[in-house]
Each structure stands twice: as C-alpha cells, then as structure tokens.
Amino acid sequence: MTKVLITGATGMLGQYALAAAKAEGYDIITFGRPQNDLNNIETIAPFIAQIKPSIVLHLAAQTDVDLCERDPALAARINVLATREVAKATTMVGGWLGYVSTSNVFGAKEQTVYNELDLPDPVNYYGRSKFWGEQMVIQYAPHNHLIVRAGWMIGGGASKDHKFVGKIIAQIRNGASQILAVDDKQGSITAAENLARFLLASAKRGRIGLFHFASKGTVTRFQIACEIAKSLGYSGVVRGVRSNIFPLSAPRATSEGIESIFLSDAAEDIYIGSWNEDLQKYISQF
Numbered sequence: 219m220t221k222v223l224i225t226g227a228t229g230m231l232g233q234y235a236l237a238a239a240k241a242e243g244y245d246i247i248t249f250g251r252p253q254n255d256l257n258n259i260e261t262i263a264p265f266i267a268q269i270k271p272s273i274v275l276h277l278a279a280q281t282d283v284d285l286c287e288r289d290p291a292l293a294a295r296i297n298v299l300a301t302r303e304v305a306k307a308t309t310m311v312g313g314w315l316g317y318v319s320t321s322n323v324f325g326a327k328e329q330t331v332y333n334e335l336d337l338p339d340p341v342n343y344y345g346r347s348k349f350w351g352e353q354m355v356i357q358y359a360p361h362n363h364l365i366v367r368a369g370w371m372i373g374g375g376a377s378k379d380h381k382f383v384g385k386i387i388a389q390i391r392n393g394a395s396q397i398l399a400v401d402d403k404q405g406s407i408t409a410a411e412n413l414a415r416f417l418l419a420s421a422k423r424g425r426i427g428l429f430h431f432a433s434k435g436t437v438t439r440f441q442i443a444c445e446i447a448k449s450l451g452y453s454g455v456v457r458g459v460r461s462n463i464f465p466l467s468a469p470r471a472t473s474e475g476i477e478s479i480f481l482s483d484a485a486e487d488i489y490i491g492s493w494n495e496d497l498q499k500y501i502s503q504f
C-alpha cells in the first residue's frame with residue numbers, strides 16, 4: 219500500500235489533506251506534536267528513513283507571521299532547517315515531496331499580481347523563511363519535488379476556522395453592529411480543500427515543479443468581509459479601514475496577489491473559480 223507521510227496534519231490544510239489521503243485509501247503516517255516536534259531537527263531524518271514513505275506532504279510550518287518577525291531564529295529553524303531535513307530524507311528514501319509555500323514570498327515590488335516567473339521579494343521574516351524553505355526543497359529534493367504557493371487560505375469550517383473568514387462570520391453571528399476590515403492590502407485566496415485535492419492528485423501522477431494555486435482575481439479583506447456580509451444577509455455596516463489602525467509586528471505587503479501561468483482553470487479536474495465564487499462555496503458549507 220502507498221505510504222503517505224503528512225506533517226502539519228492538525229493544521230487547516232492538513233485536515234483536508236488527511237481526508238483526501240484517506241479517500242485514496244493510502245497508508246497514512248503523521249509527523250506532529252507532541253511526539254514529533256520539528257524543533258528537534260535531528261529526529262526528522264531518522265523518522266522518515268524508518269517509515270520510507272513514497273509520498274511526503276510537508277505542510278507544517280511556523281505560520282504566525284508576527285511571531286516569525288519577533289523571532290526570526292524560530293522561523294529559520296521550523297520553516298528552513300526542518301524543511302531541509304524533510305527534503306534530504308525524502309530524497310534518500312526515493313520519495314516524492316509536496317511542499318506548500320505562500321504568496322508571502324512576494325510583495326516588496328508592489329506589483330498587483332505575481333506569477334511563477336516573478337522573482338520572490340518578501341517583506342517579512344515569515345515570507346523570507348518560506349522562500350528559503352523553497353530553496354531547501356529545490357536543493358535537497360531536486361528531481362522529486364512539487365512546490366505550491368497558496369494565497370490567503372480559507373478553510374476549516376465552523377469549528378476550526380479561526381482565521382479571517384471564520385472571525386468575520388463569528389462577528390456577524392454574534393450580532394456585531396459594525397465590522398472593520400482592511401482595505402489597503404491586496405492578496406489572493408486559496409480554498410484549502412481544493413489545494414489538498416490538488417496535492418494528492420499531483421502526488422499520484424508525480425507532478426514536479428513550481429505552481430501558484432489560488433482563486434482568480436485579487437481581493438482586499440474589506441471585499442471579503444463585504445462578500446460574507448452579503449451572503450449572510452448582514453444588516454450592519456462593513457467599514458473599510460487602513461491597515462495602520464491594527465499595529466502588527468510584521469510588515470505586510472501592499473499586494474501579494476498570485477496567479478498561475480502553468481495551471482489551466484481545471485487543474486486535475488479541480489475547478490478553480492473566481493475569488494467570490496470560491497468564497498461563496500466555502501461560506502455555503504460553513
């Protein structure tokens with residue numbers, strides 16, 4: 219039976235990847251806390267060498283953008299050095315490695331949208347650490363890797379979505395009379411469920427290379443909040459605000475929108491819609 223090793227299986231994307239791997243009938247092994255901590259870098263390679271997976275989905279990361287800014291050494295350990303170990307060990311056992319990166323590798327050029335030919339220019343340590351994570355994958359798994367850059371990920375549903383969409387829906391359901399959302403930063407959204415299916419389908423056919431994977435069009439948090447308000451029939455006010463009213467440790471890109479010049483609309487039969495189509499679909503399942 220095909221052995222699949224998933225890191226970050228408890229995360230937003232990991233939950234969907236786990237479900238997609240189960241649907242394929244794979245033998246699934248997870249690497250995660252408390253037993254397996256990526257901080258213990260020296261334990262990673264022996265773990266992979268013992269399991270000998272044919273597919274590794276490396277989804278775990280230090281994803282707290284502001285924490286990475288305050289503690290770049292932590293970002294480097296988890297997002298760069300641990301990724302290097304995963305890549306080396308996956309290659310040693312002859313496996314295929316799927317690594318999920320982020321639109322945060324872009325932003326300094328203030329370009330509206332970035333494709334796979336654009337050179338990364340991150341504005342914060344999270345983005346830099348994910349970029350150097352990509353480099354580790356390229357260097358240590360040169361012929362057996364897929365790197366997929368995702369936009370602002372949506373997923374998790376009612377019980378697990380503690381990110382932007384989940385917070386806005388919670389505010390509406392809790393009867394907030396006003397919702398504030400930033401209107402001076404643009405990005406793309408990625409439905410985590412679609413991305414998980416794309417990763418599994420890619421693993422099956424051994425797809426390699428670098429791909430951007432996001433819904434079509436760029437969007438601000440304010441536009442996302444308006445779309446949620448509209449679909450939930452919210453009668454309060456959604457107000458666009460400048461990002462500087464929410465002081466954060468890490469700078470954010472003015473625009474980190476991504477698009478793909480390599481993927482067609484229906485990659486692996488997975489329909490990639492416009493941002494509002496994909497957002498509506500997610501809200502309807504919430």
Ligand SMILES: NC(=O)c1ccc[n+]([C@@H]2O[C@H](COP(=O)([O-])OP(=O)(O)OC[C@H]3O[C@@H](n4cnc5c(N)ncnc54)[C@H](OP(=O)(O)O)[C@@H]3O)[C@@H](O)[C@H]2O)c1
Pocket residue numbers: 225226227228229230231232249250251254255256257276277278279280281296318319320321348367368369370371372
């Ligand atoms: N969320 C986004 O908007 C977004 C956008 C683009 C790309 N990405 C990338 O997509 C991937 C998945 O993101 P996500 O949103 O699903 O992340 P998430 O919900 O924040 O989950 C992170 C996962 O990494 C694990 N992890 C973190 N530190 C660890 C450590 N020291 N040892 C072992 N496991 C550790 C967490 O385990 P615990 O449960 O133990 O904390 C969790 O399973 C990441 O590589 C991220 O960089 C995310």
